[in-house]
Amino acid sequence: MRSLLRGRRLRAAACTALLGATVLGLGAAPASAAPTSSADPGTRYYLALGDSLAAGYQSLPGGGSEVGHGYAQDLAATLGQRAVQDGHPFSFTDLGCPGETTGSMINGGCPYPHPYYDSQLDAAIAFLTTHRHDDVLVTLDIGANDIGGCATAESVDAACAAKGIATAGWDLGTILSRLNAAAGPHTRIVGMNLYDPFLAAWLTGVPGKVVAGVSVPVADALNATLDLADALHGVPTADVAKAFSTNSFLPLVPLDGQQVPLNVARIMDWTNMARGDIHANDAGYQVIADTFLAEL
Known part of the structure; x- marks a missing residue:
């Protein structure tokens, strides 16, 4: 999910994030060096999995980019405060990798630098196995980058999108099955669907x-597939698409001196699409974190 809108054309990843807002199924310790279980069984753990959104990717106004400033960090801050208030230690691990596809999550090969040696899924399973008897929350967003190359600012290639959706759906089932198998009795896994940055067109x-x-x-069709895959594996879905008003072409609201659909305004206000970056901004990442919190 690392593409930009340039002129009248959205690069391939913009489609992935847009459609990723509806696709199925985003640092941390290497799988070979997973953290040992805390001696205090009261420690609460949060493990973030997925692609660039989980990694907290954002472009910077003057150029360049950063990671580690996204919804997972916002969610960890809230969960950490709650744990302290309840008298529990708290630990946060983020395995999200920008550019991750469902296939690379399973097999390895994420294009962005990451600290684990094998696949993100292997690292996650090692973590869950180590913490099988602990209180663990897992959040997951993945699948957007399976839809690369399916759109421009002038058209959406439905056949391309359908193929990517099928791949993501099949792979997400594998991912969730393996996570569930490694999860202990006190592990909660929550998935999410994604917003639609392509509305900026x-x-x-x-x-x-x-x-x-x-x-x-x-996007609606992709979200329905995502929701179904999560449900089949007993995983609730944080409805980020709804939080971003994805289906709301009405009412019209003011934006930069003109009236635009609410869903378009949400994308422009809560992502960095004004400078061609499909990723959420600070406000948008907080909306995603709040949507996860509503499922907990």
Whole structure:
């Protein structure tokens, strides 16, 4: 999920994040060096898994980018405060890797530097095995990068998207099955769907409005698949698409001196699409964290 909107064209990952907002199924210690279980059984653990959103990727206004400043960090701050208030130690581990696909999560090969030697899934299983008797929360977002190359600012390739969805759906089932098998009796796993940054195409003119309009039913179909995959594995889904008002072309609201659909305004206010970055900004990441909290 690392692409940018340049001129009238969204790069492939913009589609992935847009569709990823609806696709199925984002540092930390290496799998070979998973943290040992705390001597205090009251420690509460939070493990974040997935792609660039879990990693907390953001572009910077003057150029460049950073990781480690996203919803997982926001969620960890809240969970850590709650743990302290309840008299429990707290530990946070983030395995999210920008650019991760469902396939690379299973087999390894995430393109962004990461501290674990094998796959993210292997590292996660090592963590869960070590902490099988502990209180562990796992959050997961994955699948967006399986839809690369499926859109431009002028069109959405439905066949391409369908193929990517099928791959992500199959792989997500594998991921959730293996996580469930490694999870202990006090482990909770929560998935999420994603917002639709491709709605930003609305602001590029008439063709962009058509593409933005087409993107939402595609996103809805992907979200339905994601919700089903999670449900089949007993995993609740944080409905980020709903939190971002993905389906709300009405009411019209003010944005930079014009009236735009609410869903378009949400994307422009809660992501960095104003500078072509599909990733959430600080406000958007907090919305995602709050959506997860509603499932806990």
